[in-house]
Amino acid sequence: MKAFIVANYASGVGKCALFMPTVERVLQKENIEYSVFRTVDKETDIRTVRENINNCDVLICLGGDGTVNEVINAALAESSKTPIGYIPCGSTNDFATNYSLPTNPGKAMKRILEMNAKPIDVGCLNGRYFCYVAAAGAFSEVSYATKREKKRFFGKAAYLLEGARSVPKIKPISLHVETDGETFEGKYLICTFSNSSRIGGIFHFAKGMVDYSDGKMELALIEDPGNAPDLLLLLHDLVKGNFQNRCIRIVRTDRVRITSDSEIAWSLDGEYGGSYRETDLFALNRRFILLC
Known part of the structure; x- marks a missing residue:
């Protein structure tokens, strides 16, 4: 067996540097040939x-x-069927949480080498792929606006600090949304297209509500309630997973088209994904092979 390791030493709070000796020790013990690439940009x-x-x-x-x-993005560009093992070392690790991936490097390597492959869905936004969420609107810029140095030093708290700073700037975005023959139009605080049970501590879908391999994703449209008391109630309901709030609309779909009069900035898996007036999103069924 031959392994290729992609190691981001700048992620999280320095976990990668702490985990790598264990990863290499396990591979050497199993006589597995490997090479290591340290991320650059x-x-x-x-x-x-x-x-x-x-x-x-x-x-x-x-x-x-x-x-x-x-x-x-690299795997899909090469139409690769090579299975991917993931050891989470970041600040939030929402993707890893979905699949209950071990955060202990020894346990993670044990699971990876069991080679239990699971094909999962991925999303695409205007030709760019994402593993669990595309987000626009309030707080969507927090993840990519938070400086890497803050992420490394403060971890999850860095996002909370940046989020608190953005609260006074919350403004709804006007969107025209088309999916499965339905049309929605209005002013929204948040719009997400996701394949995840949780999104940055804001959304918490109930267990069993999300199927990671069904070829569909959850479109969430969070409408602006128009006043502060209802906004507080809305945020409370979002965090608690109470989607009965009149301002919350959840649609399970495989494709959506979103247009706006002005460019809308998108976050893909916590990184800046571009700004567009016209956005086409769709799910790719079972296109990524995860070892979990």
Whole structure:
């Protein structure tokens, strides 16, 4: 067996550097040939993974949600069937939480080497892939606006600090949404298209509500309630997973088209995903092979 390791030493609070000795020790004990690539920048990372992903039996990724996003974009660009093992080292690790992936490197390596492959869905936004969420509106810029140094030092608290700063700036975005023959139009605080049971501590879908391999994703449209008391109630209901609130609309779908009079900034797996007036999102069924 041959393994290719993608290691993001800048992710999280330095976990990658702490985990790597265990990862290498396990591979050496099992007499598995391996090489290590330390991430540099998005363009270099994706290019390097593309060059190597079809020349190994397993790719092992150490990093945060953004690192997984790079690996997925490289894998799909190469139409690769190489299974991916993921050891979460980031600040939030929402993607890993969905699949109950171990955060202990020894346990993570044990599970990876069992080679229990699970095909999962991924999303696409205007030609760019994401592993669990595309988000626009309030707080969507928090993840990519939070400086890497803050993420490394404060961990999850960095997002909370940046989120608190953004509260006074909350403004609804006007969207025209088309999906499955239905049309929705209004002013929304948040819009997400996701394949995840939780999103950045804001959404918590009930267990069993999300199927990670059914070819569909959850479109969430959170309408502006128009006043402060109802906004507080809305945020409370979102965090608690109470989707009966009149301002919350959840639609399970495989495709959606969103248009706006102005450019809307999107976050893909916590990283900046571009700004668009016209946005096409769709799910790709069972296109990514995860070892879990």
